[in-house]
Amino acid sequence: MTTMMDRPAATPGHSAPKKALIERLNIFTAFALGIIGAIVFYYVAKAILPANTDGSYIKSNNDQYVIFSMIGWFIGFMTGIGALIGPFRWLLGKDLNHDENMFYAGKDQGVKRYFRYTTDHKVVGIQYLVLTMIIFFVGGVLAMLIRTNLGHAGGGWLQPQTYNAIVGTHGIIMIVGTIIMITGPFGNFIMPIMIGARDMAFPRLNALSLWLIIAAVPCILSSFFLGGISTGWVAYNPLASQAPAGMDGYIMFICIFALSTMVAGANITTTVIKMRAKGMTWNRTPIFIYGVVASVALALPAFPVFFLSQVMSGMDRAAGSTFYNTMGGGSGWLYENLFWIMGHPEVYVILIPGVAALMEMAPVFTRRPLFSFNLAIMGIAGISGLSILVWAHHMYTTGWAPLLNGPFMLTTELISIPTGLLFLVLIGTLWRGRLWMTMPTASIYALLWNFMIGGITGIYLSDVPVDGALHGSMYVTAHFHYTLMGAGLTGALASLVYWFPKMTGRMFDKTLSWIGFWFVQIGFNIAFISMFFVGLAGQPRRVEAYAAMFSRGNMITTGGAYLIMAGMLVLLYGVISSWTGGVKAPMNPWFAKTLEWSVPNPVPLENFDVLPVVTSDAYGYGKAQS
Amino acid sequence: MNKRLLGALGTVIIGAGVIAGIGTYVASAKNDSRVLAATPAGTINTAQGNLPHYTLDMSAYPDSMAGSHGTTGGKHPGWVTYGPVTNFQVPAHSVITVTIKQYDSGARITNDFFASVHGTIDGTAIINGKAVKSVDPEAVGHTFTLHGLSDAKSQLFVSVPLPSLPDALIPSSGYSKTPNTITFSLITGDAGKYVWNCEYPCGDGTIARFGGPMSTQGYMSGNFDVVNA
Numbered sequence: 001m002t003t004m005m006d007r008p009a010a011t012p013g014h015s016a017p018k019k020a021l022i023e024r025l026n027i028f029t030a031f032a033l034g035i036i037g038a039i040v041f042y043y044v045a046k047a048i049l050p051a052n053t054d055g056s057y058i059k060s061n062n063d064q065y066v067i068f069s070m071i072g073w074f075i076g077f078m079t080g081i082g083a084l085i086g087p088f089r090w091l092l093g094k095d096l097n098h099d100e101n102m103f104y105a106g107k108d109q110g111v112k113r114y115f116r117y118t119t120d121h122k123v124v125g126i127q128y129l130v131l132t133m134i135i136f137f138v139g140g141v142l143a144m145l146i147r148t149n150l151g152h153a154g155g156g157w158l159q160p161q162t163y164n165a166i167v168g169t170h171g172i173i174m175i176v177g178t179i180i181m182i183t184g185p186f187g188n189f190i191m192p193i194m195i196g197a198r199d200m201a202f203p204r205l206n207a208l209s210l211w212l213i214i215a216a217v218p219c220i221l222s223s224f225f226l227g228g229i230s231t232g233w234v235a236y237n238p239l240a241s242q243a244p245a246g247m248d249g250y251i252m253f254i255c256i257f258a259l260s261t262m263v264a265g266a267n268i269t270t271t272v273i274k275m276r277a278k279g280m281t282w283n284r285t286p287i288f289i290y291g292v293v294a295s296v297a298l299a300l301p302a303f304p305v306f307f308l309s310q311v312m313s314g315m316d317r318a319a320g321s322t323f324y325n326t327m328g329g330g331s332g333w334l335y336e337n338l339f340w341i342m343g344h345p346e347v348y349v350i351l352i353p354g355v356a357a358l359m360e361m362a363p364v365f366t367r368r369p370l371f372s373f374n375l376a377i378m379g380i381a382g383i384s385g386l387s388i389l390v391w392a393h394h395m396y397t398t399g400w401a402p403l404l405n406g407p408f409m410l411t412t413e414l415i416s417i418p419t420g421l422l423f424l425v426l427i428g429t430l431w432r433g434r435l436w437m438t439m440p441t442a443s444i445y446a447l448l449w450n451f452m453i454g455g456i457t458g459i460y461l462s463d464v465p466v467d468g469a470l471h472g473s474m475y476v477t478a479h480f481h482y483t484l485m486g487a488g489l490t491g492a493l494a495s496l497v498y499w500f501p502k503m504t505g506r507m508f509d510k511t512l513s514w515i516g517f518w519f520v521q522i523g524f525n526i527a528f529i530s531m532f533f534v535g536l537a538g539q540p541r542r543v544e545a546y547a548a549m550f551s552r553g554n555m556i557t558t559g560g561a562y563l564i565m566a567g568m569l570v571l572l573y574g575v576i577s578s579w580t581g582g583v584k585a586p587m588n589p590w591f592a593k594t595l596e597w598s599v600p601n602p603v604p605l606e607n608f609d610v611l612p613v614v615t616s617d618a619y620g621y622g623k624a625q626s
Numbered sequence: 627m628n629k630r631l632l633g634a635l636g637t638v639i640i641g642a643g644v645i646a647g648i649g650t651y652v653a654s655a656k657n658d659s660r661v662l663a664a665t666p667a668g669t670i671n672t673a674q675g676n677l678p679h680y681t682l683d684m685s686a687y688p689d690s691m692a693g694s695h696g697t698t699g700g701k702h703p704g705w706v707t708y709g710p711v712t713n714f715q716v717p718a719h720s721v722i723t724v725t726i727k728q729y730d731s732g733a734r735i736t737n738d739f740f741a742s743v744h745g746t747i748d749g750t751a752i753i754n755g756k757a758v759k760s761v762d763p764e765a766v767g768h769t770f771t772l773h774g775l776s777d778a779k780s781q782l783f784v785s786v787p788l789p790s791l792p793d794a795l796i797p798s799s800g801y802s803k804t805p806n807t808i809t810f811s812l813i814t815g816d817a818g819k820y821v822w823n824c825e826y827p828c829g830d831g832t833i834a835r836f837g838g839p840m841s842t843q844g845y846m847s848g849n850f851d852v853v854n855a
Contacts, residue, residue: 060831144645145652154819157653159843166652227832230841242833512634545821565645566638573637577630 022082022103027115027214030080034215037076042069063318066226066245070219070252077215082117086204105203107605117211119203122603124210125189126503129496131213132184133572135177138221140568142170147527147561150554155545163544165228165246172233172250173220176257178484179299179346180213181492182353187268187292189503193596194286196277196614198606201270205263212260216253223249232542234343237324237335241316251314258307265296265303277595279614286594286618287376291356294384295349301388302342302349309338333400340391348387350484352380354491355422355451358444361498362426364592365441366433369619376425382418386411396464397471405464412462419455423448439513443494446521450486454479457532475535478528486524493520493571500578501585505601509582512574516567523563530556594618657701657712657844658694661851664716667723672747674813678720678855685709686768686788686824687801688730694844705839706730706768706828712848717855718817721747724770724786728806732767732790732826740769740825743810745784751810753789761787767806769825772850780815780852785825814852823847 045068052061078084086104089095096104105120106113113123114130145166149157158166192200200206223229227244240247272293276285312323313335322328324335363370370376389411396405426444435441457479460466470476493516500508534553539546546554588597595614599607664680685692686708690699693709716722735741741763743751750757767790774783788808795802824846830838839845 141645141648145649148649156819156849157649159656160821160847161841161843162652162655227837230833230837239833242831242837244832244837509630511628512630515631515634545819565641569638569641570634572641573634576637577633 022085022100025080025082025085025117026112027081030077030211030215033080034073034077034218037072037074037079038069039072041072041075044068044072060317062245063248063314066248067252067314067318070222070248073218074215074252074256078211081211081215083208083211104207105199105605117207119199119207120605121188121192121200121203121206122503124206125185125187127210128180128184128188129503131210132177132181133575135173135217136181136568137572139170139174139177140565142166142173144561144565146170147558149544150546151558152555153546153548153551155543158544160544161228161230164230164232164542165224167542168229168232168235168250169220169223170233172229172235172253174484175233175346175350176213176253178350178488178492179261181350181489182357182495183264183268183292183295184210185503186288186357186495186499187264187296187353190499190596191268191289191292192271192275193502193599193603193607194594195272195275195289196280196595196608196612197271197275198608198611200267201275202267205267209260209264209267212256212263216256216260219249219256220253221249223247223253234339235313236332236339237313237316238326238330238332240313240335241324248314248317251310251317254310255307255314258303258310261296261299261303262307265300268296269293269300277612277614281614283373284614284617286360287370287373288353288356288360288594290377290380291353291359294356294380295353298345298352298384298387299349302345305338306342309335309342312338333395333398336395336398336400337391340394341388343394344391345387347480347483348383350488352383354488354495355426355447356380357491357495357498358440358447359422359425359429360594361440361494362429362433362444363619363621364498364590365436365438365444366429367436367621368429368433369617369621371425371428371431373617373619375421379418379421379425382421383415386415386418390415390462393462393467396467409462409464413459416455416459419451423452438497439508439510439517440494440498442514442517443490446517447487447490450482450490450521450524453529454482454486457482470535472540473535474531474539474541477541478531478535481524481528481531486528490521493517496571496575498590499596500575501589502596502599502601502603504579504582505585506578506582507585507589509574509578512570512577516571516574519563519567519570521567523560523565523567525560527557527560527564530554530560592618593620657842658848659713660694660711661713661715661849662711664714664720664722670721672721672813677813678717680716680720680722682714682716682722682724683726684714684724685727685805686730688796690839690845692801702839702845705830705842705845707839707845708824708848712844713851714822714848715851715853716814718814718852720814720855721811722814723809723811726770726786726788726808728767728788728791728808729796729801730767730791730828731793731796732765732828734764735766735769735787735826737825738763740771740785741766741787743786745772745782746786746810746812751786751808753808754806761789765790766826767791768828768846770808770822771825772812772820772822774820780818782812782815782818782820782852784810784812786810787826817852817854820850820852821847822850 042065045065049064106118106123114127149155149163223246226246226249228246229250230243231240235250272289315321316323322330324330324332359376392404392408393412461479497508497513530553534550539550585601587600595612664682667679667681669676670679687693688706690703690705690707693707694711742760743749750759766787768788769785771785772782774781789806791802791806827835829835829840
């Protein structure tokens with residue numbers, strides 16, 4: 001493998017020297033090799049795998065071919081982007097030299113570095129930002145199709161099986177989008193600078209975590225052409241093991257995404273523990289860092305379980321195993337446990353960074369210290385600790401271990417205590433603060449409102465008898481949208497506006513940020529408060545058609561959804577127009593005290609000329625005026 | 627208007643257009659968009675008085691070489707299907723006499739409930755000239771099951787089993803000359819949109835044989851619209 005970078009310049013009369021291999025690889029070669037890999041693996045699988053003659057309707061050759069093709073796609077894509085060069089060179093004892101590492105870091109490559117396997121955390125952060133917006137766009141289009149279909153009783157605009165596929169894909173793609181929406185763009189771009197580091201601990205793993213997700217996305221999108229995901233985003237077995245080949249796309253998507261999450265979790269955790277600036281003791285470390293670390297630390301044990309659950313699901317479908325098939329000695333409850341052992345911590349993987357980001361902004365826009373830093377940390381730690389002990393509240397009605405319903409109800413209700421601490425910190429910081437009313441400031445209020453509704457309705461759902469009545473209704477759908485979207489996404493949008501100047505060198509258009517904010521927040525509350533009412537009245541989730549008695553609530557919800565769409569599109573335009581022609585941002589437009597605002601725009605390749613020494617916490621704004 | 631506000635408005639319009647375009651494409655990708663209207667047949671005396679009478683004829687085939695998928699069978703020639711279409715339109719507050727010719731084989735139905743006749747006038751169906759209230763659950767080919775819940779207030783639940791045709795009567799190519807003939811009548815209520823489907827697991831290997839044609843409209847399920855005459 002030739003990767004030499006030192007080469008002579010072209011001289012007149014001679015052709016330019018050949019490019020080294022790592023210079024040739026980019027997103028286009030990745031897609032090309034991915035497609036070739038899928039085709040090759042498909043034909044190899046067809047040639048070598050024996051025909052399935054055991055009469056099983058679960059194990060099928062079709063699933064084997066699809067899974068092999070996707071493995072071929074994955075290997076081809078990762079080879080084509082250049083992810084394997086480093087490991088191969090290391091195995092051969094010829095690790096990358098300085099020039100090659102600089103090339104990988106994207107030095108002097110301009111816009112091309114965003115289409116390559118670039119290791120600079122700032123490039124990875126921008127790549128994550130764009131990827132998140134694409135994922136939200138796809139998920140948002142699917143959401144609008146769902147709401148348009150549900151705009152009137154009786155359904156019928158979409159075919160029922162198409163509707164099911166759209167609901168399942170919307171669910172899982174939005175979950176992934178919300179998982180990465182803060183730790184991806186801001187955890188990568190901002191976090192290392194905020195702790196005073198030159199880069200992440202493992203820059204190549206950083207790039208790997210991003211490109212794994214890009215490799216995973218076509219797998220889930222391909223499911224539309226393979227029969228769709230007809231099981232909802234949870235993909236419960238044994239239903240999933242019997243579903244069409246679209247489920248193989250889901251399995252591969254989750255397996256690859258779980259790998260990405262594990263890699264990112266190990267990288268971010270190590271970076272924060274080992275690479276904080278001199279003097280940045282734990283009680284001088286910004287609260288946003290705690291949020292990001294709590295999020296990835298929760299993901300670290302959760303996502304290997306999710307990975308395992310999908311490997312077993314794939315084996316049931318393609319290898320004839322019976323992990324989840326009762327006839328073969330397996331159990332559907334096994335899947336449900338594995339899924340929710342990931343699924344509930346995952347809620348806080350999404351939520352905590354959003355709340356932590358707003359806690360980071362609260363002192364900046366109130367010009368006073370964060371109210372009770374220690375309570376904030378206790379709140380984050382309490383939520384993180386309890387969140388791994390609540391998973392079976394999703395299974396009250398399944399019949400699994402009814403004697404454990406009481407303990408799981410208790411742990412679930414206990415989680416409202418540390419959550420209350422975070423409310424206290426935010427309200428305490430706002431109290432008598434000298435408010436600088438920006439879109440991020442308003443987002444703090446929005447989060448308090450939305451998260452209060454999401455949290456209180458969650459307490460009802462944690463109650464076993466009430467859950468028996470509300471489980472499977474639109475009430476549940478409204479509840480989790482209030483937490484994940486009303487709180488998590490609100491934090492992410494505020495983060496976008498707040499850190500936009502550092503990431504792009506331009507200010508986010510103030511007017512557009514306000515218009516987008518109000519459209520999204522008003523639309524969101526119209527949409528999901530109405531959904532609570534139809535849920536309480538008994539409308540089930542995941543149905544394409546419903547009775548006339550639910551018409552009014554659904555029509556209002558659909559109207560609210562269109563307002564959200566308008567708001568998100570305004571924000572999209574705000575990103576594009578501000579990035580390309582917005583007002584140039586000063587180094588520290590918010591007069592904040594965290595380290596990312598002490599570096600110039602654009603941020604230099606290694607962030608700091610001289611590594612900073614921290615002598616105080618980042619919230620020394622003095623006391624509020626009384 | 628301010629240039630940036632115009633730009634934002636343009637983005638909203640373009641975004642809405644993209645979503646509308648995708649939605650229109652997805653919504654139009656139906657396997658069977660044609661509708662068969664019931665044929666008038668005078669009036670008929672019932673317990674509810676003298677009501678308009680209409681007839682509706684359909685068939686259940688062992689593949690898709692007949693019905694609405696064309697002579698080539700469309701995307702899934704091997705899938706079982708109803709025909710000539712799978713969307714029906716009938717008048718409200720009327721008697722609808724449905725006749726189904728059943729050309730397919732079958733086996734045991736998963737749920738015996740659907741081996742019985744439900745929701746027809748007198749709770750019976752006429753199968754090959756004989757009035758019955760149920761069929762042998764070991765020999766069901768398909769069912770015609772109209773779900774009660776519509777988008778309007780009227781409820782309508784009708785389910786009629788279609789007995790299977792013995793294997794000996796099914797030719798290797800083409801269809802049997804002696805299909806089972808099932809006739810039943812139902813009374814419609816207020817106008818509303820209903821869906822119907824087959825409850826016998828006759829689909830492909832997915833979802834315990836409830837996948838493929840069983841979970842795809844245009845094959846073993848469709849719409850049943852009750853409209854004001």
